Amino acid sequence: MSDLSRTDELFFTRAGMDRDRVGKTVAEALAGADDGELFLEYSQSEGVSFDDGRIRTASFDTSQGFGLRAVSGEAVGYAHASELSEEAIARAGETVKTVRNGRGGTMAEAPAGTNRSLYGSDNPLGDVSFEDKVRLLSEIDAYARGRDPRVRQVSASISGEWQAVQILRADGYRVADIRPLVRVNVSVVVGQGDRMESGSHGAGGRVSYAAFLEPDAWRGQVDEALRQALVNLDSVPAPAGEMQVVLGPGWPGILLHEAIGHGLEGDFNRKKTSAFSGLLGQRVAAPGVTVVDDGTLADRRGSLSIDDEGTPTGCTTLIEDGILVGYMQDRQNARLMGMKPTGNGRRQSHAHAPMPRMTNTMMLGGTRDPGEILASVGKGLYAVNFGGGQVDITSGKFVFSCTEAYLIENGRIGAPVKGATLIGNGPDALTRVSMIGNDMVMDPGVGTCGKSGQGVPVGVGQPTIRLDGLTVGGTAA
Numbered sequence: 178m179s180d181l182s183r184t185d186e187l188f189f190t191r192a193g194m195d196r197d198r199v200g201k202t203v204a205e206a207l208a209g210a211d212d213g214e215l216f217l218e219y220s221q222s223e224g225v226s227f228d229d230g231r232i233r234t235a236s237f238d239t240s241q242g243f244g245l246r247a248v249s250g251e252a253v254g255y256a257h258a259s260e261l262s263e264e265a266i267a268r269a270g271e272t273v274k275t276v277r278n279g280r281g282g283t284m285a286e287a288p289a290g291t292n293r294s295l296y297g298s299d300n301p302l303g304d305v306s307f308e309d310k311v312r313l314l315s316e317i318d319a320y321a322r323g324r325d326p327r328v329r330q331v332s333a334s335i336s337g338e339w340q341a342v343q344i345l346r347a348d349g350y351r352v353a354d355i356r357p358l359v360r361v362n363v364s365v366v367v368g369q370g371d372r373m374e375s376g377s378h379g380a381g382g383r384v385s386y387a388a389f390l391e392p393d394a395w396r397g398q399v400d401e402a403l404r405q406a407l408v409n410l411d412s413v414p415a416p417a418g419e420m421q422v423v424l425g426p427g428w429p430g431i432l433l434h435e436a437i438g439h440g441l442e443g444d445f446n447r448k449k450t451s452a453f454s455g456l457l458g459q460r461v462a463a464p465g466v467t468v469v470d471d472g473t474l475a476d477r478r479g480s481l482s483i484d485d486e487g488t489p490t491g492c493t494t495l496i497e498d499g500i501l502v503g504y505m506q507d508r509q510n511a512r513l514m515g516m517k518p519t520g521n522g523r524r525q526s527h528a529h530a531p532m533p534r535m536t537n538t539m540m541l542g543g544t545r546d547p548g549e550i551l552a553s554v555g556k557g558l559y560a561v562n563f564g565g566g567q568v569d570i571t572s573g574k575f576v577f578s579c580t581e582a583y584l585i586e587n588g589r590i591g592a593p594v595k596g597a598t599l600i601g602n603g604p605d606a607l608t609r610v611s612m613i614g615n616d617m618v619m620d621p622g623v624g625t626c627g628k629s630g631q632g633v634p635v636g637v638g639q640p641t642i643r644l645d646g647l648t649v650g651g652t653a654a
Contacts, residue, residue, distance in 0.1 A: 180353040184343040188217045192261040206270030207347040212248040212285045215345040218527040226334040227314035242527040247273035255530045287350035288488040295482045296383035298355035300339040305386045321399045330366035344487040352487040361389045363398045367406040376405025381622035382476045408593045415597035417651035421557035422644045428620040430637035435568045436575040436603035441495045442533040443510035452573035461501045462607035468496040472536030478622040479537040479636035490520035507533045525631035537636035543613025547641040550612045552588035559583045573603035596652035614641030
């Protein structure tokens with residue numbers, strides 16, 4: 178059964194709505210608008226967390242609803258409800274009509290259709306019993322404690338989501354998508370004497386729980402969390418100052434996502450509030466730096482067969498060999514900027530209007546061996562994992578804390594350091610990339626991006642890279 182047929186069952190048959198009448202309501206509500214759609218959503222989500230040998234929390238939630246949007250120029254009328262009924266949609270239609278204010282528009286053409294599916298549509302929440310999920314978390318706890326006598330605390334969690342959406346436009350165009358999403362996380366606290374340190378790791382994607390049930394799958398998450406905690410147990414205060422910094426592959430791409438990616442989203446550039454505004458065709462990064470946003474990677478956390486406006490996702494080149502060549506666009510900002518949508522219109526749920534958002538954002542690999550990059554640094558910092566950070570989109574300034582970092586001394590990895598922060602400016606940092614590794618990898622599938630109060634799952638990736646003259650904030654006296 179196709180996704181469209183399955184979502185018809187959810188939104189029309191079960192809800193008792195007539196599809197033709199709903200389509201007529203949408204057409205009347207959007208008459209004279211430039212764009213818009215009815216977004217129908219049904220989702221189930223669950224989470225189980227295990228802390229020190231016992232269940233700490235267990236939750237299950239089902240939600241449904243719709244969002245009706247009318248776009249007129251730069252103005253947007255949006256109404257939503259958790260009630261799936263023809264009456265509620267009709268009331269929403271009367272609300273969104275007001276955005277036109279006597280203005281008539283020509284409805285934009287529907288997105289190009291696609292039969293592509295980047296992930297399975299089975300509901301992962303029913304694949305594994307609650308007892309098996311608890312048993313998995315218990316095994317994770319026992320395994321972690323048996324790995325090292327210094328383990329003091331173990332926390333583990335498993336979560337899943339199944340989201341079904343259907344998008345209806347005024348011209349009768351309909352498209353649907355069914356999206357699974359799962360995630361496993363492990364956190365370990367170790368202690369030696371009076372000192373306590375922690376490490377965490379996780380993995381996820383648009384797959385079933387089965388991908389994480391086998392010991393070979395979840396033990397790797399535990400081993401990595403424990404490794405990070407033990408490294409931090411031996412860490413020394415981080416130095417401060419301007420120095421060469423090497424970023425490791427994979428998850429350190431979160432710095433690229435935050436400090437540069439958001440600045441390449443269409444709305445910020447249309448409003449000229451991004452540090453990259455007006456720079457298309459100009460050099461914004463060192464030669465060799467190529468950055469793409471790719472929503473088409475199979476089973477990845479940030480991937481989508483279609484975005485939340487119905488546009489098929491794509492691989493959008495943002496920076497090519499150091500030159501800014503594109504932005505990530507939803508339908509409204511693309512039209513206002515005279516560009517094409519790129520499949521980056523995303524929303525957290527039916528209660529939120531779509532906006533330009535990243536999917537899987539990454540810097541492509543270069544030609545250098547990672548060992549060669551490290552060997553080229555006389556004295557600097559090797560940053561492998563990151564925690565929280567702050568970014569100013571307008572100026573590009575950022576501050577990121579390192580959760581795992583090492584000194585580099587005479588081309589070799591030295592002592593681990595604690596309390597290191599990277600301070601800089603996104604556009605400026607791109608120009609300081611002097612070496613790009615051949616080891617590009619994606620993160621393990623745990624990223625969630627926040628923007629304007631909305632959170633969506635995303636992916637990041639990059640190879641090992643060297644940046645020259647980056648400011649490091651430290652804790653060393």
